[in-house]
Structure formats: structure tokens, C-alpha cells
Amino acid sequence: MLGNAAIARGAYEAGVKVSAAYPGTPSTEISENLVNYKEIYCEWSPNEKVACEVAIGASMAGVRSMCSMKHVGLNVASDPLYSVSYIGVNGGMVLVVADDPGLYSSQNEQDTRMIGRASMVPVIEPSDSQEAKDYIKYAFELSEKYDTPVIMRTTTRLGHSQGLVTLEERQEIPDKPYEKNIQKNVMMPGMAKKRHVFVEERLKKMAEDGASMPINRIEWGDKKIGFITSGIAYQYVKEVCPDASVLKLGLLNPLPKTMIADFAKEIETLYIFEELEPVIEEQVRAMGIKCIGKEAFTIQGEYSANMLRKVLKGSEPETKAAEVPARPPILCPGCPHRSVYTALKNLKIHAAGDIGCYTLGAVAPLNVVDTAVCMGSSISTLHGMEKAKGKDYVKNWVAVIGDSTFLHTGVNSLMNMVYNKATGTVMILDNSTTGMTGHQDHAATGKTLMGEPTYAIDIYNLCKSMGIEHVVEVSSFDQVALTKAIKEETARDEVSVIICQAPCALLKGQKFPNVCKPLPEKCKKCGACLKPGCPALTKNADGTVSIDVTMCNGCGLCKQMCKFDAIECVER
Amino acid sequence: METKNIMIVGVGGQGTLLTSRILGGIMLSAGYDVKLSEVHGMAQRGGSVVTYVRYGDKVAEPIVEEGCADVLIAFERLEALRYAHFLKKNGVLIVNDQRIDPMPVVTGAAEYPENIIENLSKDYKVYSIDAQSEALKMGNAKVFNIIVLGLAAKHMDFSKEQWLKVIEETVPPKTIEINKAAFIKGFEF
Numbered sequence: 139m140l141g142n143a144a145i146a147r148g149a150y151e152a153g154v155k156v157s158a159a160y161p162g163t164p165s166t167e168i169s170e171n172l173v174n175y176k177e178i179y180c181e182w183s184p185n186e187k188v189a190c191e192v193a194i195g196a197s198m199a200g201v202r203s204m205c206s207m208k209h210v211g212l213n214v215a216s217d218p219l220y221s222v223s224y225i226g227v228n229g230g231m232v233l234v235v236a237d238d239p240g241l242y243s244s245q246n247e248q249d250t251r252m253i254g255r256a257s258m259v260p261v262i263e264p265s266d267s268q269e270a271k272d273y274i275k276y277a278f279e280l281s282e283k284y285d286t287p288v289i290m291r292t293t294t295r296l297g298h299s300q301g302l303v304t305l306e307e308r309q310e311i312p313d314k315p316y317e318k319n320i321q322k323n324v325m326m327p328g329m330a331k332k333r334h335v336f337v338e339e340r341l342k343k344m345a346e347d348g349a350s351m352p353i354n355r356i357e358w359g360d361k362k363i364g365f366i367t368s369g370i371a372y373q374y375v376k377e378v379c380p381d382a383s384v385l386k387l388g389l390l391n392p393l394p395k396t397m398i399a400d401f402a403k404e405i406e407t408l409y410i411f412e413e414l415e416p417v418i419e420e421q422v423r424a425m426g427i428k429c430i431g432k433e434a435f436t437i438q439g440e441y442s443a444n445m446l447r448k449v450l451k452g453s454e455p456e457t458k459a460a461e462v463p464a465r466p467p468i469l470c471p472g473c474p475h476r477s478v479y480t481a482l483k484n485l486k487i488h489a490a491g492d493i494g495c496y497t498l499g500a501v502a503p504l505n506v507v508d509t510a511v512c513m514g515s516s517i518s519t520l521h522g523m524e525k526a527k528g529k530d531y532v533k534n535w536v537a538v539i540g541d542s543t544f545l546h547t548g549v550n551s552l553m554n555m556v557y558n559k560a561t562g563t564v565m566i567l568d569n570s571t572t573g574m575t576g577h578q579d580h581a582a583t584g585k586t587l588m589g590e591p592t593y594a595i596d597i598y599n600l601c602k603s604m605g606i607e608h609v610v611e612v613s614s615f616d617q618v619a620l621t622k623a624i625k626e627e628t629a630r631d632e633v634s635v636i637i638c639q640a641p642c643a644l645l646k647g648q649k650f651p652n653v654c655k656p657l658p659e660k661c662k663k664c665g666a667c668l669k670p671g672c673p674a675l676t677k678n679a680d681g682t683v684s685i686d687v688t689m690c691n692g693c694g695l696c697k698q699m700c701k702f703d704a705i706e707c708v709e710r
Numbered sequence: 711m712e713t714k715n716i717m718i719v720g721v722g723g724q725g726t727l728l729t730s731r732i733l734g735g736i737m738l739s740a741g742y743d744v745k746l747s748e749v750h751g752m753a754q755r756g757g758s759v760v761t762y763v764r765y766g767d768k769v770a771e772p773i774v775e776e777g778c779a780d781v782l783i784a785f786e787r788l789e790a791l792r793y794a795h796f797l798k799k800n801g802v803l804i805v806n807d808q809r810i811d812p813m814p815v816v817t818g819a820a821e822y823p824e825n826i827i828e829n830l831s832k833d834y835k836v837y838s839i840d841a842q843s844e845a846l847k848m849g850n851a852k853v854f855n856i857i858v859l860g861l862a863a864k865h866m867d868f869s870k871e872q873w874l875k876v877i878e879e880t881v882p883p884k885t886i887e888i889n890k891a892a893f894i895k896g897f898e899f
Binding site: 503 | 721722723734738743744745746747748749750755756757758769770771772773775776777778788789791792794795796797799810811812813814815816817819820821822823851
């Protein structure tokens, strides 16, 4: 079972009734698996803050609830997180937060355990699929016992690895009665002051109880070297030093300090082996315990058994990597973003970018996107540039943002542009899905996570209702219309929106009846068709091009690039 | 039994996930402890992708590391070269003899290496197949990955019948027959 599928199974077995999430690698499959359990209401929320608040409401109402997100999603949800830490729970509440050491699909490498410490919320961490299932069930017990939300931290490697899992029955947890209690559930200064005292006590109690929690365990072995470790890093320790003594921590915040001290005093050389930040290490050092940590092991990237071997035994693998050209991710053949970026590139327009597949427009051969900060940031960074440098400065700029990202947090930034009398053009790349995470529905697709048809928010009318006069819709594949719209809209002294529409090339249920075919006899070998960087096209030795019929979906961008009619679009 | 390590490498979208699920399935059915590790997200968009499969009596870490793989299945030549050093000395390398240019080659910033298979044959036991052409001959370009799996299966310890049973249980029902035929094509190559 995939780690993320095991988390969903654990939530089901724990009797969870409500789950909310926004898709984000490597957490997406949790919700995609939860939807298979009919006993659980689950939804895609527009962003992680909303998802967290939905879970808080469900908990207040008396049922077990959860929300899941990637690490940077917790930043979006941190406002409710810091408050619900004080409020605590009625029904148990768990946030599953997936970190991404090694940055497989993220904009940073932040460590959720640090946020757990800052928000005074307990953090637990499993080390394989079986534990992922068992720990989330335990997390709900902790949540209810200590009146606290609990963060279960995972990593890409855990969520996307499969291992054997023993299944159990679902526990039906009776709903807890709702009782009005403003001292606990309304965070005004008077109440929050008292709750802060409670929160500090709660963490102290949990730290004391840590030694008796089954998720913290000592595996005694050779006492010459010992490890304090957790999560997937534990597996690397077992791989390299199966006979060493190990303190495997399941509870990462608060740390079970007496247990750590008892373990450490038996060990000659103590290693702290933890991915990302020295969260355990700094606390162990603060206890006056000598240990080896980040001076030997990196803060960056993913750990491995070989890395531990190298430090302990000085051994390097015998084989060496060949020097080969990199293969970075690229936009798919037939991707509508490629067409939009081609139009922008031809007009020499800069784009303030955002988070999604379309961030790939930053790199060769498109090189259109200049910035990418976080979800929804494109519109507000463009706005900031205009306020810094004036209206004319942004006339060769646009903001580009996907439909799902626009609804996530981009919409707030667009409101800001209208309110603060901005100049600037926002291009919403509407591909009818949340693309990069693998095609999840959102508020404008007309379908819920549970597969029910629903009202689809109309992005055009949403923009119009804000008071934006010029909102135009164009097909993402129509170079003529795109060029005209970009020229006209960027010339205005006001906010304008161009909605570029065409479904993601990988979205299911589409038919691609056509395919592009080169006509070598007409080809002038100018290479214009190759410029957008479609992977279906390759340059032949004689300068003409070949188009791979298995990759091409007949989008016609290469045909539009050719001035000599040397590419035709024909029925497959 | 000592843990065995298998890697599947290729270009995002080539179907490494389905192949690894079949591999995981057969090891489970044979009663081994199995761990698989996959790549999702942005790296899947035409990037270099790698999947690890480990099986044995008790498997700890889910990834295969440099110099440790018993079998490396590469769906593309350049990817075979990129990951060949993950193989043990004399490890088995299965290569789909296909070239997909990465963007640095397309833009002219890098060159696609020549004679990859010949050079790798000096250090490893290399078995190659043009599975793309074989799959097209069968009328379904998509099943090339199962042809490659069939070739790899010849060098692993499970019977043809065991493989076919797992394929039947893993692939979408409508595609069972073509996938079984593709597997046999590779197995008997």
C-alpha cells in the first residue's frame, strides 16, 4: 500500500467523518484514496486555510476530522493552526502535512516540525506504510486525550513508497455532544490568555508521557554507537547498522526528554539522524548531551543509506555516475501553456509566474516566466512592480496563473488590484483542472471530490463582478487571437484579464482526432516550428522535421508557427 | 534471503508506475516483503523518472542506492546511461532501444551520447530490445513497457505463468489480452 493510501486507510479505521484538503505533491493521494470510503465526507477546498477551518468546524461539532496538505500548504493554513492550537478539539483533529526533502515538486524545503514547535502543536512521524496507518489512528487518540490538534508529518519518500499493511476494521466513534463554550472556542484576548497557560501545560504533560507512548521506542543493541532518529531516516539506520542501539521517535514535538536522557547515558557515540532541520539535535544539545548531527549530515536534500555508510565507514559506492545531459521536466506535447507562452515570447512580454506546470515557462526554450514565489503570488507581485515603477513599466508584463491557483489565493490579489486602482494584465490559464498534481477538480470544474455534479464558479463572471471592465476569453491554441488580446489588454491604463481556455492535454475523456504532419517538400528548414519546444517534434539531419504520431495530439501550434504551410493538421 | 533490488527508469509518462506495480505484485504473491518507491508530481512531466522495487525476507529502506541494483530496467537509452552506476558489478541491464531527446539536446545546449548500449555492455550484462517497434507491430504503441518487462522477467526468478497471473490482476480489464501478448513477446525475445 502506498504510504498516502495507508494514511487514508488509517483515517477510515479511526472513524474519521470529515476530511478537507487542497491538492499538493506529495499529499494529494491521501484524499484521492479517502474518497473510496463512503463513510467519510471528503472535499477539495479552494486552499489549505479553508480546508483546515473545515476540519476545525467538524471537530467542534463533535466528529473526528482531518485535513491534509503539502508542507507549504501549512503556511497558508497557519493562521487557523495557531488558533486551533489554543482552542483544542471536541472530536479528534489531525493535520497530515507532507514535507518534500530533496524538492521533488516544491518551491522550498521547509521542515514542518519547526511549525509544530512554533504553534505548540504535537507532531508525530511514521517511518513506513504500516506505521502511517497505525500512527494516524494513534494521532486521533492523542488529539482527544490531550485536547489538541495533532500534526502527522510525512515526507515524499514515505507518502510515495509502498509497503505491506495489515488492515483492521473501522471503529465507529460516537459523535461527541456539542456544548457552547466561548472560553474555549472564541479566541479573544481574555480567553486566549488562559488557553495559552493550558497549551504550555499540555505540552509539558505530553513530553512527560512520551516515554510510555508506543510510538517512541528503544531498540537496544550494540551500545558503542546509538542513533536517535525518526521517519524514513530510521529505515536507513536499520539498513546500515541493524545491530546498533536506536531510539526511534514517533513523537517529534514535544520530545520525550527523560527517555532521550536515559538512552543517551548508555551510548558511547550518539548520532542524531534526521532529515532537514536539526530539530531533535538542538534540543538534545540543549539538554547538555553530546551528539553528532548536522556537522556530519546535511540539512539539505533527502537522506540515504549510502550517505550514512559514507559517514560511518568512509565507504563510497564502487560505481561512478556517467556525465549525461540532464532531463528536466517539460510541458507535455499539446500543452495549452506552451501555446500561450509562445505568443508572449513573440511579443517579448515578461510574465510574473505562479505555482503549477506553467512554472516550467521559466526555462528554455520558452524563457517567458520571470518570477514564481508561492500560490497566488503572480498577480500581487505584478501589482507591486506597478506601484514601484509606474503604469508604463508593466505594459510589457503580465501575470500568469492557473485556474486552480487563481481560485486558491489569486482571487484575493485580483481584488487588491481593482481596489488599489492598478494597471496590469492578468492571464488566467484555464485548463479546467488542477494539472500538476494529477487532475483534481476545483470550484470551477463543476464536480466535487466525491464525484457529484455541482455549481461551477464562472471565472469570467467572477472577474466581471469585481468591476473589471475588460475581461476577454480566448482559446489557448489560437495564436492570432492570443496576440491580439495581449497587445490590446496590456496597452490599457487599468486592470484587465485574459482567460486562456483549453483543457490540459492529459485530462481524461478527450478525443484527439487530428495529428500534425510535416510536408518536407514545402519545408524551408527555418526551425520556427521547433521554437516552442514541443517534444513530439525532432529536427532531422537534413533540417526538416519529424513529428512523433504517438505523442502529437494535433494541437496545431507547430502548424501556426510555420509561415510556409509545411505542416498540415490531418485526421489521424 | 538477501534483499534484491530492482530499478525502473525512464521518461515521465512512459508507464514506469504500472510496470513497478506488476513487479511489486509478483513479489507479494511469492510471499516476500516488498517496498516500492515512486516519483509523482512535477518530475513526471517528461522528466527523468525512477522507481525502486526491493524484495526479500524483511526490507527496511524503500530506495535502491548506487552500486546496489541487481536488475535495472531502462525504458530509454540515455536514462540507462544516467542510472547504470546504480547496478552492482555484472548486474543485469535491460534497455529499450529508444531515443527521446531531453530539452538540453533539443535546444542544442547538449549532445545526445553516441553508442550508449555498446559502451554499457563493457561493464554490465546488457539486453536490449526495440520495444517501440514491436509494440507498433502489435497495434498498440503503449504496451512497449510490458514488452520490456517481459524481457527483464527472463532474468528474474518467477515463472511465466506467475507473471501472466499478476498482469491479469494489475492492468485494466480491457487491456489484459494485449498486455499478456506484449509480455510474452518480450519474454520470448
